[in-house]
Amino acid sequence: MPLSAIDLEQARVLVNDRINEANPDLHKINKALHSHPELAYKEYFAHETLTTYLESLGFVVKRSTYGLETSFEASLGQGGRQVVFCAEYDALPEIGHACGHNLIATASLAAFIGAAHAMVTLSIPGRLRLLGTPAEEGGGGKAKLIDAGAFNPPEDIAAAIMAHPKALYLIQQDGDGLSGLAGIRLAASHKFRVEFHGKTAHAGNSPWKGTNALDAAVAAYHNVALLRQQIQPDERIHCIIEVGGTAQNIIPDYSRLSWNVRGPSMTTADALLKRVKACIEAGATATGCKLNYIPVYVEDMATLGQKILFKRPKGGSGSTDMGNVSHHVPSFHGYFAVPTEKDVGAHNPKFTAAAGRDEAHVSAIESAKGMAMLALRVLVDDTIAKEALLDFESLDE
Structure with missing residues (x-):
């Protein structure tokens, strides 16, 4: 009761x-x-x-x-x-x-x-x-x-x-x-990291011997940047390059990016994630790098003089x-x-x-x-x- x-x-x-x-x-x-x-x-x-x-x-x-x-x-x-x-x-x-x-x-x-x-x-x-x-x-x-x-x-x-x-x-x-x-x-949210593994080489003497992991990261980032034109207004894609190399005259053999893919529901977020992964994988294919995903787990106030809105119709893009x-x-x-x-x-x-x-x-x-x-x-x-x-x-x- x-x-x-x-x-x-x-x-x-x-x-x-x-x-x-x-x-x-x-x-x-x-x-x-x-x-x-x-x-x-x-x-x-x-x-x-x-x-x-x-x-x-x-x-x-x-x-x-x-x-x-x-x-x-x-x-x-x-x-x-x-x-x-x-x-x-x-x-x-x-x-x-x-x-x-x-x-x-x-x-x-x-x-x-x-x-x-x-x-x-x-x-x-x-x-x-x-x-x-x-x-x-x-x-x-x-x-x-x-x-x-x-x-x-x-x-x-x-x-x-x-x-x-x-x-x-x-x-x-x-x-x-x-x-x-x-x-x-x-918003529903998928958070994950991506690693690209390539092969190091001297960038001046023999760059053809290397497999550039930074190129893979940049290609993936650019592919997704193009994808952003074709997504819904309530969908979001965020990314930063966490690791891109150590010296400009060495072909980087490792790069890492951190991603966040958001949608208004799990269904839309899952569908967008699939498209984002295709862009990322294309970067690996184009550069010959190996790809690895790293998943990240993703009425009483009125008595206090506070005016609280029950629900705002428009959803938020945060998660x-x-x-x-x-x-x-x-x-x-x-x-x-x-x-x-x-x-x-x-x-x-x-x-x-x-x-x-x-x-x-x-x-x-x-x-x-x-x-x-x-x-x-x-x-x-x-x-x-x-x-x-x-x-x-x-x-x-």
């Missing part, structure tokens, strides 16, 4: 009070994560900071879980439905927390603490889990966690929940006063490994606003600065209160849990 109006308000007060009480510590943790950016699967400071704090609060914490050094989980409760909060905390190379994962970790941590307090105080049945998910930025950490059983058995998990920061100007339109999004359709989770268990991936300069979005050095400001922390904390209430609703309200499951089961591939 759903919580009564009185119990619901009791739960909200308990959640808000507990998160507000913990806010000084949460603010310190947020600042610490922001000032110690770490790359995929190397988030040792974040892992230590988050687990130590959870242990200090008396939660049962497991470190280095599911075969990943920097994954962790904290849990509460036994039996009944289960809700998992997902925490991200990795950063981007050179530009740090330009995607605001310090805020994601803080928001999920706060939501877990707030929901746990209300759950214990009101004797709400069910289970809560905070799952530390490393390597969202290109590492596909959640995909590895899925394979390792972190979300198994799937029928045991009623919802996986998280929220992501997004530039305020991208959420608000025409002064509509929005401060967040409850959901947006993201996240939380999408992998959403194909495994019912999932929620919301957005909360971070004030930025006009035209400054995620993966921009200026967004790094914005993600470290107090205004961003306030937004993350407000989002945490909403996520905590969402988790409690899923635990106690059969209708919400069933509708989430029905929505999941009708997921359009």
Whole structure:
């Protein structure tokens, strides 16, 4: 049965009070994560900071879980439905927390603490889990966690929940006063690397003896650049050359490229991937190089004075490994606003600065209160849990 109006308000007060009480510590943790950016699967400071704090609060914490050094989980409760909060905390190379994962970790941590307090105080049945998910930025950490059983058995998990920061100007339109999004359709994504192996030779004395791996990389890149003219507006192809050689007078015998192929659905992304691979393989054929693929795993906010859009009709071109989770268990991936300069979005050095400001922390904390209430609703309200499951089961591939 759903919580009564009185119990619901009791739960909200308990959640808000507990998160507000913990806010000084949460603010310190947020600042610490922001000032110690770490790359995929190397988030040792974040892992230590988050687990130590959870242990200090008396939660049962497991470190280095599911075969990943920097994954962790904290849990509460036994039996009944289960809700998992997902925490991200990795950063981007050179530009740090330009995607605001310090805020994601803080928001999920706060939501877990707030929901746990209300759950214990009101004797709400069910289970809560905070799952530390490393390597969202290109590492596909959640995909590895899925394979390792972190979300198994799937029928045991009623919802996986998280929220992501997004530039305020991208959420608000025409002064509509929005401060967040409850959901947006993201793109399916294939991430992989490609190696070309050739044969080295002196570029001045005997270039004909070599097989140029850089030429293969350039040919593949150029082929795909031509392909971009013939793809749909909601499809994307990204690439960088990571390795191209060591000296200009030596024919390179090795090159490596990093690719990301995106489409609005798995069907379209798979079809585009096939076309991209044909372009890459043509580069190998033209130069005589050997080719090798390296796969990479790929209503409560209103009470806080926040205006949240339920769903924006137009999908986004970004992607996240939380999408992998959403194909495994019912999932929620919301957005909360971070004030930025006009035209400054995620993966921009200026967004790094914005993600470290107090205004961003306030937004993350407000989002945490909403996520905590969402988790409690899923635990106690059969209708919400069933509708989430029905929505999941009708997921359009």
